[in-house]
Amino acid sequence: MNTLNIRKDFPYLNSSVNGKIPVYFDSAATTHKPLQVINTITEIYSKYNAPVNRSAYSSGGIATQLYLQAHENMARFIGAHSYREIIFVKNSTEGINLLAYSLRQSDDKKFNISADDEIILPLSEHHSDYIPWLRLAETSGIIIKNTSLNTDCMIDIASIKSQITDRTKLICCAHVSNVLGVINPVKEIAEIAKSAGVLFLVDGTQSAPHMPVNVEDIGCDFFVFSGHKMLAPSGTGVLWGRESILEKLPPFMSGGGMIKSVSRSSATWNDLPWKFEAGTPDMCGAVALAGAEDMSNGIKLTGAIDYLSQLGMHNVHRHEQQLCDYALKKFYGIPEVKIYGSNSSENRCGIISFNIFKNGEMTDPHVVAELLGNDGIYVRAGGHCAYPLMDELGVPGTLRISFYIYNTTDEINIFIKSLKDIIDNRLL
Numbered sequence: 001m002n003t004l005n006i007r008k009d010f011p012y013l014n015s016s017v018n019g020k021i022p023v024y025f026d027s028a029a030t031t032h033k034p035l036q037v038i039n040t041i042t043e044i045y046s047k048y049n050a051p052v053n054r055s056a057y058s059s060g061g062i063a064t065q066l067y068l069q070a071h072e073n074m075a076r077f078i079g080a081h082s083y084r085e086i087i088f089v090k091n092s093t094e095g096i097n098l099l100a101y102s103l104r105q106s107d108d109k110k111f112n113i114s115a116d117d118e119i120i121l122p123l124s125e126h127h128s129d130y131i132p133w134l135r136l137a138e139t140s141g142i143i144i145k146n147t148s149l150n151t152d153c154m155i156d157i158a159s160i161k162s163q164i165t166d167r168t169k170l171i172c173c174a175h176v177s178n179v180l181g182v183i184n185p186v187k188e189i190a191e192i193a194k195s196a197g198v199l200f201l202v203d204g205t206q207s208a209p210h211m212p213v214n215v216e217d218i219g220c221d222f223f224v225f226s227g228h229k230m231l232a233p234s235g236t237g238v239l240w241g242r243e244s245i246l247e248k249l250p251p252f253m254s255g256g257g258m259i260k261s262v263s264r265s266s267a268t269w270n271d272l273p274w275k276f277e278a279g280t281p282d283m284c285g286a287v288a289l290a291g292a293e294d295m296s297n298g299i300k301l302t303g304a305i306d307y308l309s310q311l312g313m314h315n316v317h318r319h320e321q322q323l324c325d326y327a328l329k330k331f332y333g334i335p336e337v338k339i340y341g342s343n344s345s346e347n348r349c350g351i352i353s354f355n356i357f358k359n360g361e362m363t364d365p366h367v368v369a370e371l372l373g374n375d376g377i378y379v380r381a382g383g384h385c386a387y388p389l390m391d392e393l394g395v396p397g398t399l400r401i402s403f404y405i406y407n408t409t410d411e412i413n414i415f416i417k418s419l420k421d422i423i424d425n426r427l428l
Helices: 003-007 035-047 058-077 092-105 131-140 157-163 186-196 283-290 304-311 313-331 365-374 387-393 409-426
Strands: 086-089 118-122 143-147 168-174 199-203 222-226 237-241 259-262 267-269 292-294 299-301 337-340 351-358 380-382 398-402
Touching: 035 283, 035 299, 035 304, 058 086, 058 283, 058 292, 058 304, 086 092, 092 131, 092 199, 092 222, 092 237, 118 131, 118 157, 131 143, 143 157, 157 186, 168 186, 186 199, 283 304, 304 313, 313 337, 313 351, 313 409, 351 365, 351 409, 365 380, 365 398, 365 409
Parallel strands: 118 143, 118 168, 168 199, 199 222
Antiparallel strands: 086 237, 222 237, 259 267, 292 299, 337 351, 351 398, 380 398
């Protein structure tokens, strides 16, 4: 990967903010967009704007084909069996809420989740994969069982095994922690779930943008991720589910596009994936995420996953691990820094959370983040939408740096120099 060439594709990274070229270390929150994706958005609204699955005229047919191609491309990207298993949503949060609603409303006893059924949920989950199930517990009497982390800060396998009973219906976990950056053993958890006859949801929000993902290889039943964290526009995301399961789940929203027929008193649902995509879909967002080609003239509309696939997801992951390794070694020379999670880059994606302790007291991470921001270095501070994990760590929040394809070791050097100056000269 030639990072300097990659950076040329990102207008934001070549801009000046308050007289400084930004050092952007918050890609775990959202990534910047390359010109190729920005151009696709412009092309679609300039030449291909038409309602999907609704119009007989030529531009409507082309828009429908582009949208279908986006499903097909995404299926290939994550190793799905069919485009019918790809449901476009606006983000991981919507995907998980869709699933929670559909499982609760299902009339199939194998999939229905109701009072006294159990869901195993690690304390390290992002709120997007915690609050929907918590609300379900509050309204439906479902029992939440929390698993803790092992000494390597990964989800504890033994804890999951010990918590499974004949009332367990679902296991949920993040593939990669958005706070700790650790890669959880999802294949091993999938085997445990399968042997127990339990459904398994993987939150891939922090894995799909950063490493090769194959849902069939993982062995899970559902997988979600957000487009805005992988070079695509905000408001794009994917829920993948096994076709045999999705066929038996009721739709999340009702309206146009998700029906086959409607009478005065009843309706029948459309085929997958349209059953779960009510209303006029965001064709532009889907193509900007997954790419498509106008078959009438061979014009390629580059999506975010096209850009990433050209780099190679193995290369993306390796680049982030190299940056992590470099940053961790730099941190070792700063005694005031406490790192949360593994001290090794081996089982990490490009995320490091830490705090500053000076004179025995933890410095407010928001203060440090603001001081870094004054130097043109953008990091995240706070609870990172993972408050149960913060309670487990015993802190109100952390500082978090997160890397992506456009970051460099030179930027890490700038960050470390600024951090040392803040610790030595700008903190009480």
